[in-house]
Amino acid sequence: MMTSNNSLNATDLRDRLQTLASREGIRLWDLGAACSDDCSVQVDRGEAKQLKASQRSSITVRVWNNDGLVGITSTTDLSDNGLEQALVGAHAASRFGNPEEIPQFSPLATAPLPELDRPLQPRQGILPLLDTLRAAEADLLGRHPAIQTVPYNGLAESLSQSLYLNSEGALRQMERTQASLYLYARAEETGRKPRSGGAVRLGLGSSELDVQGCISEAIDRTVSHLNYRPIETGSYRVCFTPEAFLSLLGAFSSMFNARSVLDGVSLSQRDSIGSDVAVPFFNLHDDGLHPGHISAAAFDGEGTPTRRLSLIEDGTLRNFLHSEATARAFGVQPTGHAGLGAKVSVGPDWFVVGSNPQVSSGNTLDHSTESGPFVLIEDLSALHAGVKATQGSFSLPFDGWLVNNGERLSVEAATVAGDIRSVLNGIVHLEADAEVTHRGVSPHVWVDGLSITGEA
Amino acid sequence: MTNAFSNQWRGLMESLLHRGSAAGADLVEVFLERTDHIGLLAEQDRITSVNPSFARGAGLRVFRDGRDGFVSTNDLSEVGLQRALDQALAMLGLEAQQLTSSATFEGLKQLTDHGLTKADWLERCPSLDQASECLLQGTTHLDRLGQHLQVRRGSYARDWQEVLVAASDGTFARDIRLHQSTGLSVLAADGDHRSSIGRRYGSSDRPDDLRDWDSEASAAEVCNSAGTMLRADYVDAGQMPAVLANRFGGVIFHEACGHLLETTQIERGTTPFADRVGELIAHPAVTAIDEGLSGGSFGSLSMDDEGMEPERTVLIKDGVLQRFISDRAGELRTGHKRTGSGRRQSHAFAAASRMRNTFIDAGSHTPEQLIESVDQGLYCKAMGGGSVGPTGQFNFSVEEGYLIENGKLTKPVKGATLIGDAKEVMPRISMCANDLDLAAGFCGSVSGSVFVTVGQPHIKVDSITVGGR
Numbered sequence: 039m040m041t042s043n044n045s046l047n048a049t050d051l052r053d054r055l056q057t058l059a060s061r062e063g064i065r066l067w068d069l070g071a072a073c074s075d076d077c078s079v080q081v082d083r084g085e086a087k088q089l090k091a092s093q094r095s096s097i098t099v100r101v102w103n104n105d106g107l108v109g110i111t112s113t114t115d116l117s118d119n120g121l122e123q124a125l126v127g128a129h130a131a132s133r134f135g136n137p138e139e140i141p142q143f144s145p146l147a148t149a150p151l152p153e154l155d156r157p158l159q160p161r162q163g164i165l166p167l168l169d170t171l172r173a174a175e176a177d178l179l180g181r182h183p184a185i186q187t188v189p190y191n192g193l194a195e196s197l198s199q200s201l202y203l204n205s206e207g208a209l210r211q212m213e214r215t216q217a218s219l220y221l222y223a224r225a226e227e228t229g230r231k232p233r234s235g236g237a238v239r240l241g242l243g244s245s246e247l248d249v250q251g252c253i254s255e256a257i258d259r260t261v262s263h264l265n266y267r268p269i270e271t272g273s274y275r276v277c278f279t280p281e282a283f284l285s286l287l288g289a290f291s292s293m294f295n296a297r298s299v300l301d302g303v304s305l306s307q308r309d310s311i312g313s314d315v316a317v318p319f320f321n322l323h324d325d326g327l328h329p330g331h332i333s334a335a336a337f338d339g340e341g342t343p344t345r346r347l348s349l350i351e352d353g354t355l356r357n358f359l360h361s362e363a364t365a366r367a368f369g370v371q372p373t374g375h376a377g378l379g380a381k382v383s384v385g386p387d388w389f390v391v392g393s394n395p396q397v398s399s400g401n402t403l404d405h406s407t408e409s410g411p412f413v414l415i416e417d418l419s420a421l422h423a424g425v426k427a428t429q430g431s432f433s434l435p436f437d438g439w440l441v442n443n444g445e446r447l448s449v450e451a452a453t454v455a456g457d458i459r460s461v462l463n464g465i466v467h468l469e470a471d472a473e474v475t476h477r478g479v480s481p482h483v484w485v486d487g488l489s490i491t492g493e494a
Numbered sequence: 495m496t497n498a499f500s501n502q503w504r505g506l507m508e509s510l511l512h513r514g515s516a517a518g519a520d521l522v523e524v525f526l527e528r529t530d531h532i533g534l535l536a537e538q539d540r541i542t543s544v545n546p547s548f549a550r551g552a553g554l555r556v557f558r559d560g561r562d563g564f565v566s567t568n569d570l571s572e573v574g575l576q577r578a579l580d581q582a583l584a585m586l587g588l589e590a591q592q593l594t595s596s597a598t599f600e601g602l603k604q605l606t607d608h609g610l611t612k613a614d615w616l617e618r619c620p621s622l623d624q625a626s627e628c629l630l631q632g633t634t635h636l637d638r639l640g641q642h643l644q645v646r647r648g649s650y651a652r653d654w655q656e657v658l659v660a661a662s663d664g665t666f667a668r669d670i671r672l673h674q675s676t677g678l679s680v681l682a683a684d685g686d687h688r689s690s691i692g693r694r695y696g697s698s699d700r701p702d703d704l705r706d707w708d709s710e711a712s713a714a715e716v717c718n719s720a721g722t723m724l725r726a727d728y729v730d731a732g733q734m735p736a737v738l739a740n741r742f743g744g745v746i747f748h749e750a751c752g753h754l755l756e757t758t759q760i761e762r763g764t765t766p767f768a769d770r771v772g773e774l775i776a777h778p779a780v781t782a783i784d785e786g787l788s789g790g791s792f793g794s795l796s797m798d799d800e801g802m803e804p805e806r807t808v809l810i811k812d813g814v815l816q817r818f819i820s821d822r823a824g825e826l827r828t829g830h831k832r833t834g835s836g837r838r839q840s841h842a843f844a845a846a847s848r849m850r851n852t853f854i855d856a857g858s859h860t861p862e863q864l865i866e867s868v869d870q871g872l873y874c875k876a877m878g879g880g881s882v883g884p885t886g887q888f889n890f891s892v893e894e895g896y897l898i899e900n901g902k903l904t905k906p907v908k909g910a911t912l913i914g915d916a917k918e919v920m921p922r923i924s925m926c927a928n929d930l931d932l933a934a935g936f937c938g939s940v941s942g943s944v945f946v947t948v949g950q951p952h953i954k955v956d957s958i959t960v961g962g963r
Binding site: 094095303452 | 534535537540541542543544545546547548549550551560561562563564565566567568569578581582585586622626644645681688689690728731732733761762763764766842844878879880881883884885886887889890891908909910911913914915959960961962963
């Protein structure tokens with residue numbers, strides 16, 4: 039039995055809010071709530087460094103006033119006083135609601151939810167976590183003499199609960215457990231610059247985390263970069279690892295976001311559905327229910343059920359991600375990608391990149407056997423700074439290798455630059471094997487003609 | 495217990511601190527917080543989002559033999575706080591009921607109340623009506639001054655925070671903080687040409703700040719930049735000298751060096767400067783300072799999140815490393831004296847050594863002299879964000895750039911990212927101009943996102959890698 043100190047009681051919350059709303063003369067309201075009970079550990083060369091735990095709760099209340107305008111307020115205070123303050127605050131804020139775009143309840147807020155096979159896992163508690171992480175760090179440090187520290191590391195587990203209620207009877211709630219492990223090592227050899235690399239693992243519970251896999255990957259990613267060289271500035275054939283490609287795609291997700299389209303800040307327009315945006319063998323889905331998605335939720339912030347959605351099929355843009363309001367504006371159903379707000383945000387869940395087996399790329403490239411020359415990009419960084427999502431352009435530092443004549447040399451301090459539209463249309467091959475990463479699912483993706491800047 | 499923090503909380507705080515000390519903790523610290531936040535968004539000529547939020551919570555930290563256990567909770571009841579403390583003690587193998595002979599807690603000192611003169615600040619802030627009007631004035635100015643504008647946005651955030659810090663070394667201090675930030679941004683589009691430009695203006699401790707905001711001047715700055723960059727070519731990549739403008743140009747020092755002078759980085763073994771106090775680590779032209787005192791600046795503090803009044807910390811003097819930025823844990827684990835730099839986003843984070851108002855000090859040259867000294871290079875007028883990795887590799891993006899050819903600014907260029915290594919780039923900052931200015935920003939790191947100021951005069955970097963196409 040897993041319980042948290044501040045767990046939510048959905049029916050009690052609904053009754054309390056309904057009483058308060060009646061008193062304030064509020065007929066329409068909805069509420070999103072979340073609470074969690076987390077703990078995590080960090081270690082430093084065998085010693086516990088920081089041990090953390092938290093019990094968090096928050097609610098967001100949305101109300102419609104007599105003019106039909108919407109106001110919202112959030113609070114961490116679940117007491118009667120806090121709930122009242124939130125409701126009254128939301129009512130006051132509703133005076134500033136946007137009459138041009140009034141959100142409504144999702145028409146799917148009471149529709150059946152998909153089955154999610156995410157059994158709650160028992161939590162181990164902080165001291166066993168500490169033992170596991172300490173052993174993992176020792177193992178990692180012992181594997182290579184150049185690795186002297188693992189400056190970024192952490193092992194965490196959590197139990198969280200979320201719910202959605204509205205005044206028309208919707209009542210959604212879910213509980214989930216989740217655990218995460220990250221190990222980022224730093225290696226340095228005499229007379230050479232330090233290098234770093236790391237790995238992440240997620241699981242439903244801490245006891246099922248692939249600790250050994252995480253250690254091995256962190257070592258491989260760190261040690262493989264010790265022999266580095268500068269790369270000459272120029273145009274290169276590039277192969278993105280699944281993780282790197284998914285992070286690039288995620289940075290440009292406004293292309294698929296109906297909210298961004300309506301706001302005029304997307305590369306797509308209202309009439310872009312049906313247009314060709316990628317090579318014909320490229321498929322992209324958003325699949326929040328994918329078995330590999332540890333954080334999967336059965337409903338979004340508006341109570342809409344989560345579902346698999348085709349975004350790009352055979353290179354053609356098929357759908358946008360929607361909230362209730364954007365779906366209404368486009369004349370379609372909400373897709374289960376909304377937050378909760380006065381102006382509802384929309385976001386992707388879990389990208390799945392694949393290829394159409396009926397349409398060949400005409401290439402048979404394989405990153406593990408190709409002799410080059412090409413640049414294998416393992417990890418992109420500083421996406422918050424180097425991506426211009428509204429313009430399509432990016433210029434990003436990366437970790438990776440220059441592969442030439444079968445030899446792999448780590449690239450020192452370089453950036454890759456381009457335009458996401460050119461990337462999607464310049465894909466020369468998607469390898470056959472897709473990998474499940476903590477960002478989504480993708481194969482290795484080959485793109486021609488990307489600009490690389492190095493120090494050589 | 496009142497919602498507001500005052501001497502009324504002394505008894506409960508002392509009870510918790512005594513409980514933790516008696517269990518054998520070296521130090522116990524309680525951080526209480528209440529916040530009142532408003533966020534406003536104007537798009538085109540309409541307010542499209544108003545987001546009020548309230549929060550309250552506590553962060554309790556226990557130190558024992560150099561380790562610390564930290565627990566955060568939203569439950570400020572006596573039972574809730576006691577439960578959180580017991581959990582923190584248990585993490586370190588301590589039991590609340592067990593009395594040790596080494597308990598040293600002698601009670602809290604007199605309350606140091608930095609919030610006394612700030613009691614009316616929340617009421618003095620602009621109302622929602624006033625804030626909305628200001629933002630809509632801003633987007634109207636954008637409409638009048640800009641061309642090819644597809645999107646016009648104005649945003650305003652007001653963050654009010656009351657904190658109370660009590661620790662078993664007797665620390666008992668309260669403060670009220672007020673931060674306001676206002677931003678304008680546009681997306682200009684003409685055929686295939688696009689530019690997106692944003693500017694943020696921020697202050698601390700100035701309830702009237704939004705009323706004093708010159709929205710027309712801000713709109714003109716954004717529109718000029720967007721117009722210039724709309725048809726700019728992509729920069730040619732390579733190694734070149736660069737002149738970085740003042741104000742937000744200071745992000746280069748923040749990323750390239752400032753983070754590496756936090757004791758957190760010594761603890762992790764991720765700074766190349768750990769044993770180099772007293773040594774030349776930068777060009778002699780560089781003097782760099784981190785302080786919490788600059789009146790009204792975004793990173794200013796009356797006290798840090800550990801109850802200490804902030805110092806003016808000279809980090810680098812004429813190129814020589816002087817000090818590290820340190821917090822309580824940093825002092826304990828590295829021996830560097832605290833500088834009033836223990837900061838956290840909220841009660842949900844343990845404090846860590848973090849920058850406040852960080853800037854390279856003014857030099858003796860004019861900005862024109864710096865530009866004239868470059869034959870072929872890049873002038874970075876406005877910077878975007880940046881980051882630094884565990885090996886000291888930093889990067890940041892250039893939002894508005896120009897080529898320098900034969901000592902003169904020529905055509906605008908876009909798409910540039912500057913990357914480098916802290917140890918290598920600091921000696922290459924060879925000239926500093928006489929026009930020091932500061933800019934507001936946010937810094938995300940181990941203890942969350944905090945308000946900071948970056949700053950510098952115009953500076954010249956002799957050679958840096960410019961990523962582009």
